[in-house]
Amino acid sequence: MKNIFDFEYREGSGIFYTLDPLIKVFLVMIFWILTLYSGLSSLVLLTAVIFIIVIYSGLTERFLRQTRFFFLFVFPFIVIFQVLFHWSFAGENPGLFFFNPKVSIDGFVIGVKVGLRLFCLLSSSIIFIMTTSPLRLIRRISEIRVIGFQIPASVTFLFVFINRSVTLIFNDLERILEAQKARGFSLRDVGIRKRILGYIALLIPLLTISLERAQKQAIALELRGFGSKKVDIKTDSQSFKM
Structure with a gap:
């Protein structure tokens, strides 16, 4: 049976496998703080760091399998929703019917930021579980x-x-x-x-x-x-x- 939800820890090689668990907890907390208070460019950099860690630790296949649903459905939904309805919530006077679709570049940027922020929080947790006994x-x-x-x-x-x-x-x-x-x-x-x-x-x-x-x-x-x-x-x- 194909393991669709493979979050369990397995023995492996790489620096994240050999790190002390308490150090990893501290690093994950620091990563979360940086994720929550970073701009778009910093979030792109943090996302790149995530993929570097995944590739270096030999978790590429398992990691992509676990985050596939996020990339295929959640991330596009967040971006599209922000592009169409960003000004419906950001406007000063939204009115009674505030769901008024309006394409916005600012909404696209905010949607990408929110999507990357959620991805960094999710992926760092997955990496921690996969590499920590x-x-x-x-x-x-x-x-x-x-x-x-x-x-x-x-x-x-x-x-x-x-x-x-x-x-x-x-x-x-x-x-x-x-x-x-x-x-x-x-x-x-x-x-x-x-x-x-x-x-x-x-x-x-x-x-x-x-x-x-x-x-x-x-x-x-x-x-x-x-x-x-x-x-x-x-x-x-x-x-x-x-």
Whole structure:
């Protein structure tokens, strides 16, 4: 079965694989800040940096597969929407019917900026997940001590849970798509409108599977005493005489 949503970590070579996970977290945060406060030229440069990292780390095929939907649908939609309706929101007096299509060069520039900004945020997160071992990341987080303070085990577990849950959700979606394809229905062979409606319909079984898994995980955590407080039980000693 072809892995459509391949976000899992795999062993690889490259500087991003060997970097300390905490350093990567710091670099990703810096990259996000630069992305949020950069202009068009800086965003183009950051996008080029993303592709250089992807090519150097050997993630080209997997990365393009994960970002294909963004480039084919999301990015063009953002640009077209801004080109047509930029002045509908930017005008001083939009009026009652403010959705008035009007082609604007400024809207095109803003649309490209918004699209590149979203791409940089998304792609940096994907690269971080693909090149960072969850176990190594959690081990480094659990070793952090600041003035005798250690990160609680519940916070560490939250990182593991989120990282694993995202992968499981995408795997569930992949299995649902394969099941629909086995029944003779494929979203790749229909138009954009039916494809969007098809993805919306897939949310129902996906939500059901996720809720069932969440319930089982909650029961398993409760049975293992996760989050419970230690209670000292005192017993009275009694002596018996024969």
